[in-house]
Amino acid sequence: MKEVLHFGAGNIGRGFIGALFSESGYHVTFVDIADEIIQQLNEQKSYQVKLATSTQESTAISNVSGLNNLKQADEVVEAITGAEFLTTAIGPTILPRIAPLIARGLTKRVEQSDAKLYIIACENQIGATDILKQHIVEHLSEDTKQKMEGKIYFFNSAVDRIVPIQENKGSLDVLVEPYYEWVVETTETLPSITGMKIVAELAPYIERKLFTVNTGHAVIAYLGYLAGKSTIDKTLADESIETQVRQTLNETGDYLVHQYRLNHEEHLAYIQKIIERFKNPYLHDGVTRVARAPIRKLGPEDRLVRPAVEAHKAGLAYTNLAKAIAAALLFNFEEDEEAIKLQAMIQEKGVATVLQEISGLEENGEITREVIKHYEALKN
């Protein structure tokens, strides 16, 4: 049986990428540091993916097992030598931590096999696989790098499926929204994987996804958090927040239409479809999950700052994006490590310096001034 090694047995790992490979006839070995999940995968060898609909249709996902990369590094290396795909869904900031082990696996693999291995990071980050590759390469010899030519491939991808934090502690089953899209960038011919769409140029796909789904999500989450709401659908029931989301997505939409020559009407229909997905009442998706890791989300290439900077450069409106950035700066959830760090930075250095450090925005630039205006208004 063909093998895939998937790093991250969390929501997207089990509920999306691992499930698609299993449905495509692969054995999926999940790699994770969460011992309980790994043990359960090895005992049960299957779990259910349930759709967030009124009837909760479910699919059994079988041919799965698990390895703990902290305790079973040698087994992970061995698994890398025999896999056809290596995928990740662990969060962009974790990628550097798994790179040394993947490098060990690749070093061994190229000595004993000429078979092709396809590596795809499935994270909400532009160029996530390129970032992973850079970290892996730091741990490879010149000899291994040469031997990887024509055997080890790295493809960027965009992943879209809303998978909330699961409310079924102790179970491997995963509740997911029915919709999904997985786009992989390559001109190679790949083995056929259910649900994987191949494109030659990923930029329009990942930017459209990140700057619509994730920008819209972030607006709801940060404003919802400030309004004391618990979930995304409940926040969106507030008409003023829905209006704010639409206005922000019109700004990212104008940039996307301008940048990628998208059809304006089709893009408006895409925005509408995304807003309907956010309203799913069966997902119970928490605002604190969607708002998580605000320093990452305020990064220069991420869902709020990049579209604001690009809109500014193109002479387009960005004031609603500036408001979303301001709301993110006010996310002070005490169970989120990055939120705590962000608040401490703001207290110590002030908003303008923080925006320069984490978002790459000029301290006295127009965008920063616009953000500060909204920050002061939201704070009061």
Ligand SMILES: NC(=O)c1ccc[n+]([C@@H]2O[C@H](COP(=O)([O-])OP(=O)(O)OC[C@H]3O[C@@H](n4cnc5c(N)ncnc54)[C@H](O)[C@@H]3O)[C@@H](O)[C@H]2O)c1
């Ligand atoms: N949940 C969604 O709706 C969704 C949708 C699209 C993309 N994504 C992206 O997918 C990625 C994963 O998100 P998620 O929601 O599945 O998160 P998650 O927290 O449910 O899963 C992440 C998993 O990675 C594991 N992990 C953490 N550190 C590790 C390490 N050093 N080695 C091995 N495993 C480690 C965790 O134990 C956890 O099981 C993120 O980049 C996210 O942005 C999420």
Ligand SMILES: O=P(O)(O)OC[C@@H](O)[C@@H](O)[C@H](O)[C@H](O)CO
């Ligand atoms: O995963 P993050 O933290 O980058 O973003 C939170 C959500 O917006 C995200 O997980 C979405 O649910 C997902 O990207 C939908 O495809």
